[in-house]
Every structure is written in C-alpha cells, then in structure tokens.
Amino acid sequence: MPLRDLLTGGIVAVFGAVLLLFGNHLSPGTAVRMGPGFVPRAVAIGLLLVAAGIIARGLVSYPARRADQPAEAPIQWRGAASIGIGILAFAALIQPVGLIASAMVTVFVSSLAQQGEGLPERVVLAGGLAGVAGLVFSVALGLPLPMLPTLS
Amino acid sequence: MELLGHLGLGFEVALTWQNLLFCLIGALLGTLVGVLPGIGPATTIAILLPITFDLPAVGALIMLAGIYYGAQYGGSTTAILVNMPGESSGIITALDGHQMARQGRAGVALGIAAIGSLFAGTVSTFFIAGSAGTLSELGLMFGPAENVALMVLAIVAVMVMGKGSVLNSLAMVLIGLALGLIGTDVETSKARYTFGIAELRDGIDFIPLAMGLFGISEILRTLETPGNGDVIKSRISGLWPKWADLKASALPILRGTGVGTVLGILPGSGTLLASFSAYMLEKRISRTPERFGKGAIEGLAAPESANNAAAQTSFVPMLTLGMPSGAVTALMIGAMTIHGISPGPQVVTQRPELFWGVVCSMWIGNAMLLIINLPLIAIWVSILRIPYRRLVPAIILFCCIGAYSVNNSTFDVVVLFAAGLFGYVLSRLDCEPTPLLLAFIIGPMLEENFRRAMRVAHGDAMTFIDKPISLTLLLAAAGLLLITLVPGIQSRRAEVFKEGSS
Known part of the structure; x- marks a missing residue:
C-alpha cells in the first residue's frame, strides 16, 4: 500500500524536521562535552533517513504488495x-x-x-x-x- | 540459606495487610478491565496507572503487578469464552480454549488455565528469587558505556520481536526518543522543544501518553469490529477439573512452565513467543496432533502456563538491570521513576524490601487470582455481556479523570487526547506503539548515559566496543537485527504472527 507508506514516511519526516528546525539554537557541543543539541540532531537525522527508507519501500513494492492486502476496516x-x-x-x-x-x-x-x-x-x-x-x-x-x- | 532469608523478608513485606489489600485490589481491577474484549495487559496497566500514583512505592508496584496478572487472567477468560483475545498471546489460548468452551467444557478450561497459571507462577517466582542476585551483581559492574549497550539491546529486541516491519518499529523508536527529548536538559538545564509551554518544561508525562497510545487508540480499534462476539451462553459449571483432565494437563503444564520461564527472560520476547512455542511443542510431541485446535486440553494448559511463567520472568531483566523487555515492563519502569526509584541493579541491594516484596507478592497475586476468580467468574461473564457501547464512555471518562488527577493539570488531558488520536493513526498505519513508549521511557536515561560515557572516554566512541560487556551486548543487538534480514527467518516470523492472528 504505497499510500500508507507515504503517510508513515511523511509523519516520521515531520518529526525529524521539527527536531532540526526548533533545535537549531541548541549547541551540539564537542564529543567530550556534548551539549543539549547533540542527541536531538542525531535523532533528527535518523528520523529523516528512516522516513526516506519507508517512502522508498512504498514506491518500490507498490505493485507486488497490493494483492495480498486484506480488506481494511473502515476508519472510525x-x-x-x-x-x-x-x-x-x-x-x-x-x-x-x-x-x-x-x-x-x-x-x-x-x-x-x-x-x-x-x-x-x-x-x-x-x-x-x-x-x-x-x-x-x-x-x-x-x-x-x-x-x-x-x-x- | 540466603535465598530463604530474602524470601522471608519479601513475604514479611508482601503479607502486611496494606500490601495484601493492594495486591487484591490490583488483581481484581486488572481482571475487571482485562476481561473487556480487545483490551490487553499493557492497555489495562496504562488505564489503571493513575490509581497507583498516590500509594507508597512498594504498594504501587505490588498493585501494578497484581493488575498485570489480573489482566492476563481476565484476557484468558475472554479468549476462552468469547474468542476475542485482548493480546497476542491470548490468541493461542483461544485456539483450543474456545473450542473447549463450545463443547460445553468452559468451566474445565477456565479451571485448568487458573491451575496452570498458579503452578507456573510458583515455579517462576522461585526462579526469579534464585537468579536475581547473580544478575544484579553482574549489573553492578556496568558503567555508562555498558548501560548504553544494554538499552540499545533492549530497544532492538523490542523492535525485532514486535510484529510488522522492523523499519516501522525503528521509526517508532526514533519518535519515542524525540518525544522523550522534550523538557529541560538535565546537564545544562536548557529547555528543549518546550515551544514556550510551561507544562512541557518537565517533559511529557508518561501516564497520559501511555493511556492515549494504548487505551484510547485500542478502544477506537475495537470500535472497528462492532458487536461483542458471541459469548458462551450456557451456564458455566464444574470449574474444578476432573481427575482425568488434571492428569492429561499435568505434563503440558510442566513443559509449558519450563518453556515460558526461559523464553520470558529474553528481552523483547514477551508472552506471545512463550505461549506459541509451548503450543507448538505440545502439538509436535502429541500422539494425536489432529486434536489440536479442536479443544485439546493440552493445547490450553501448556500455553497458559507458558504465558504466565513468561509474564513473570520478564520482570527479571526489569528488576535486576532496569531494562524493560516490553510494553508492560516499560510501564512499570515509568511507574518506578515516578516514585523516585531509579531502576537498575542497585535496587536489589538498596531497596531489598521493595525488590523481594514485589517478587513475593507475585506469587501471592497468582494464588489470589485462583481463589478470587473461580467464585467470581459469573461476574466476569456478566461484564462480557454488557454492550460495548456502554463500556466505551465509561473507559473514556476513567482515562480523563486518571490523566487529570496525576498532576491536576488539564494539559495532561490534552496530551491524552493527542496521544490517543496519534496512537490510532499509527495503528492504522501498521506501526506498533510499544517501541515508541519504550524508547520514550528509556530515552532520557540513554542520553544521559551516552553523554557520560563519552565524557569518561574523552570523546572516543570506541569505548563502546573496547569494553567486553558492552561489546557483547552490542553484538547481540546487531545479531538480532541481522536475523530479521535472513529471508528464511523473515517468512517464519511472518508465519508466527499469521498463525497468531488468524
């Protein structure tokens, strides 16, 4: 289901983007003395990479995975x-x-x-x-x- | 006998009337909520967390443990009677348990489930008591680098053992870490991602987050399948199994207990793997495997015992190393932190009364379940018959009051709302909330230990590989990740979950 993967990837990417944008003022510090910005940046990069991966998977596997998808219950x-x-x-x-x-x-x-x-x-x-x-x-x-x- | 001394202390704590009462209330409430169709132990604990909030730490953990066992037992009851299990391991229980109920043997099935659970609980309590000391001694040798490696292993294990895509689980872990960043940075006291909202300065409270992600979204999911399922209509009688039934299930209970005890310790494996393995084992060694799925008593006794043994031994890594192995233990760690206990190996030595009290109350809780549930089964059945549309508003109201009462803050109710809708969206997108919650809870500890480890090593990241314990743990995590990439295992994994959910 490409739509589902695109949506998931989109949500994940938004989290990554928010971390980067609103964490810009946080100093990453040095490897010895890490500042408050180091881990947020690392997590943000991870989020963006995973988002790209999920979106890519959705685009690649679109035709193959369609057949075995069970019918979804309607959204409540x-x-x-x-x-x-x-x-x-x-x-x-x-x-x-x-x-x-x-x-x-x-x-x-x-x-x-x-x-x-x-x-x-x-x-x-x-x-x-x-x-x-x-x-x-x-x-x-x-x-x-x-x-x-x-x-x- | 050091062990007897420890157990003595534990029973002394667990047998005070307050703690017995907490255990009893926990077991009763846990069963009450756990019996609701589609609601599993993690959801039950999340919903009921706020009531333990004002108790002393020992009492709160004892009550939570009681809630957990109660929820498990309640879930089995529902699986047997309605074929609507609240959690994945209940699906295995339902395979033969529900068939027994359809053949008019619901009473026997419930009785055997209770007896098997009690036996498994007894064995695994002793197992925990015996192994905890050694493990926590090992844990005391851990420095920040080893702690980081251990937490990485815990996160990877939950990712790999959960159902669905590992990439999605990784995304959930990262979102959990991101949400855990919100609040004041411990080292520099700089506010991070608070967006100027005063309530966010201490971070998002984990109770409304867990209630929303598990409770509210679970309810929305259950709304998708209308109706209560078909509750067994006939009166349930003869809860005490006949001698022949007991004889037929004695060995399966024994084997199930063994399987569950061992598999429960593994991080991330949880109860599904245990009950599934126990079921498959029975089916394989049975002389009449064709009876399985048609009401074979072995097919109920073994996984129910395994389930309970694993539920109990999954506390071992949590209590001794402070490492959660799934949603339930992650919630318990969150509860410990609220009570000012930092989970880890030092708990055994610094708070022996807490540690041993909780261990002993596990056994008491199991015994209580057997005693209270056999007479109360009629009540649970009548709850199963309440139309779901009347239960939903009650649960929602309960969640609102619970979320509000933690800090008397309306902001927490808004968090509950946001987490509930977000959880529903995630579950529609095949993303499991468990890795998210786990990462949210251990994220701050992970960051703190990571930064400390880097400082101790003068900024050299090789420190994680240079230390033998840390290297072993990281290799184990890498191994788990690699396993999921092997095609054979991948399809096997899909098969397990398929068999589990069909």
Whole structure:
C-alpha cells in the first residue's frame, strides 16, 4: 500500500524536521562535552533517513504488495471525533464546572461514538456514570477534584 | 540459606495487610478491565496507572503487578469464552480454549488455565528469587558505556520481536526518543522543544501518553469490529477439573512452565513467543496432533502456563538491570521513576524490601487470582455481556479523570487526547506503539548515559566496543537485527504472527 507508506514516511519526516528546525539554537557541543543539541540532531537525522527508507519501500513494492492486502476496516471517523471531543470537553470543563457536569458531557459526547442507542439512554448513562465517578473518585478515593462548579 | 532469608523478608513485606489489600485490589481491577474484549495487559496497566500514583512505592508496584496478572487472567477468560483475545498471546489460548468452551467444557478450561497459571507462577517466582542476585551483581559492574549497550539491546529486541516491519518499529523508536527529548536538559538545564509551554518544561508525562497510545487508540480499534462476539451462553459449571483432565494437563503444564520461564527472560520476547512455542511443542510431541485446535486440553494448559511463567520472568531483566523487555515492563519502569526509584541493579541491594516484596507478592497475586476468580467468574461473564457501547464512555471518562488527577493539570488531558488520536493513526498505519513508549521511557536515561560515557572516554566512541560487556551486548543487538534480514527467518516470523492472528 504505497499510500500508507507515504503517510508513515511523511509523519516520521515531520518529526525529524521539527527536531532540526526548533533545535537549531541548541549547541551540539564537542564529543567530550556534548551539549543539549547533540542527541536531538542525531535523532533528527535518523528520523529523516528512516522516513526516506519507508517512502522508498512504498514506491518500490507498490505493485507486488497490493494483492495480498486484506480488506481494511473502515476508519472510525465518528468514533474518533466523538471520543476526541469528549476528552477535550473534559479538559475544558473540569476546572470551571467541576467533575459531575464535565463527566456528564464527556460520557454523553463519547457515547455518540456508537450508534444503536436512543437519546434518553445516553442521558441516563451520562448521569449514572457521572454519579458513580463522583462517588468513587471524589468521595471514596478523596482525589482533589471539585465536584461542583466553584463559585468565585 | 540466603535465598530463604530474602524470601522471608519479601513475604514479611508482601503479607502486611496494606500490601495484601493492594495486591487484591490490583488483581481484581486488572481482571475487571482485562476481561473487556480487545483490551490487553499493557492497555489495562496504562488505564489503571493513575490509581497507583498516590500509594507508597512498594504498594504501587505490588498493585501494578497484581493488575498485570489480573489482566492476563481476565484476557484468558475472554479468549476462552468469547474468542476475542485482548493480546497476542491470548490468541493461542483461544485456539483450543474456545473450542473447549463450545463443547460445553468452559468451566474445565477456565479451571485448568487458573491451575496452570498458579503452578507456573510458583515455579517462576522461585526462579526469579534464585537468579536475581547473580544478575544484579553482574549489573553492578556496568558503567555508562555498558548501560548504553544494554538499552540499545533492549530497544532492538523490542523492535525485532514486535510484529510488522522492523523499519516501522525503528521509526517508532526514533519518535519515542524525540518525544522523550522534550523538557529541560538535565546537564545544562536548557529547555528543549518546550515551544514556550510551561507544562512541557518537565517533559511529557508518561501516564497520559501511555493511556492515549494504548487505551484510547485500542478502544477506537475495537470500535472497528462492532458487536461483542458471541459469548458462551450456557451456564458455566464444574470449574474444578476432573481427575482425568488434571492428569492429561499435568505434563503440558510442566513443559509449558519450563518453556515460558526461559523464553520470558529474553528481552523483547514477551508472552506471545512463550505461549506459541509451548503450543507448538505440545502439538509436535502429541500422539494425536489432529486434536489440536479442536479443544485439546493440552493445547490450553501448556500455553497458559507458558504465558504466565513468561509474564513473570520478564520482570527479571526489569528488576535486576532496569531494562524493560516490553510494553508492560516499560510501564512499570515509568511507574518506578515516578516514585523516585531509579531502576537498575542497585535496587536489589538498596531497596531489598521493595525488590523481594514485589517478587513475593507475585506469587501471592497468582494464588489470589485462583481463589478470587473461580467464585467470581459469573461476574466476569456478566461484564462480557454488557454492550460495548456502554463500556466505551465509561473507559473514556476513567482515562480523563486518571490523566487529570496525576498532576491536576488539564494539559495532561490534552496530551491524552493527542496521544490517543496519534496512537490510532499509527495503528492504522501498521506501526506498533510499544517501541515508541519504550524508547520514550528509556530515552532520557540513554542520553544521559551516552553523554557520560563519552565524557569518561574523552570523546572516543570506541569505548563502546573496547569494553567486553558492552561489546557483547552490542553484538547481540546487531545479531538480532541481522536475523530479521535472513529471508528464511523473515517468512517464519511472518508465519508466527499469521498463525497468531488468524
């Protein structure tokens, strides 16, 4: 699958390029006294070489490897989006509105990852899990998580 | 008897009620999460890491070990009952275990798996106790150059033993090293790649990274195959195997334990190689090899024992040399570092109570699993019947709270998000997260030792080849890399994974 190798190589190359670009000011030092920039440069060069290797492999083996590729499961766009937004919502909400409300939002949004459940069920699940989380983490384990919005 | 003294100390530590409780909670939670279809031990540990965070170091490691065994046992339960193993070695368990379950012998299969695991756990605990001293003495002779060579060997071994292309694994290692660079340079206190973000000054926290790479991305992968698989519907009864079953599995358990104990020590090999080899061995020496894959009890007993023995002896290089041999031990090393213990040979001498306590609690954990799981099996089965769509939000919420609570930082939740999506992309691209995480965790140690070794040798890179131990380790790493280039072995390697995943 050339596309897959090209994509992998691209990601790897981006890491290498970022290391080089943003590590430019770090001094590599000498062999006896290595500075903070030596290992980053070495890793960056390694990343770029490996990226080139992966891309080359993708281009070379394109016709040969196509036949035995099993059919891929479709990408979970819906799942990735709702779970991703669910996690980000938690990050955004936990400090301003507290555990209960942010847990409800996270559970509700991430439950949208899968079909097959009605709105009332999702709401009940969100409320139930938020309640359990509050009991387990705030009350039983005593984590310093604010349960409710802090009024200030 | 030095050994008995050590074990005495270990049991003294492990048998305090707090540590027994930690072990029990770990085993229970590990089974609870490990039983979920498609979730393997590394993912379970990653998800549950935050709860061990506030415990004392010994308790945290004991609980993590308990989680690991629990997750393994839970995974076997799922493999037998649903044919949806959470990790690669569970695939071997499922071959005959699930067939037994289909023939109405699910109870016997679960019982034999538990008994075999306990036996293997007992033998390998003694093995660890016996060999740890010698290995750590060897480790104490290591200077920075030898440490570098050892870490290189660990990384290469994980690359070679993982599935998929070695080039991809190398890319993952380098990305892991790159992510490990973020933060303040230890020697010069210069900020590297922090992009002006205050939270990055101490580097990326490994807990949200591991949770995202393993937990979140694993969940997204499981969403790709809808449904729970078919859970065995009939009531499970007769967990205690009949005398004939015990007799038929006694020798396979013994052989599996031997195979697993030895293969588990090898860096990077993990449990898949152990259970696969044990299965093949049984099949080869059996007088009726055609029964394998159709519910042969030997085909379950041997790999389950091997699996557990290897899971346990894989702790040997981690505890004695500070070298992780896979995702699970890499996570444990990360946890040790959080608790201010620098992993390495000095742990045995400086923190004997920690070392021996953890070793002894391994055995206790195994015994607990047998005791708690046989009566609780009905609960695990009912968890298997919960629709996956209700479990997913619960796991996500748990991960969010866990990531947040480590430092009370919303930034860590954002890391969880990024690592989760990145992990999903990587797994879609056939890149394994294990080498990445391993390199991320040992990267900083590798750099520190490398720079120190070069300074000691006055900038002469030949120091890595001049020292005999370092040379041997580097040659071993080179040998492993070369092996993958041999065409015969390459196809054999593909075959192992193919057999494993079909």
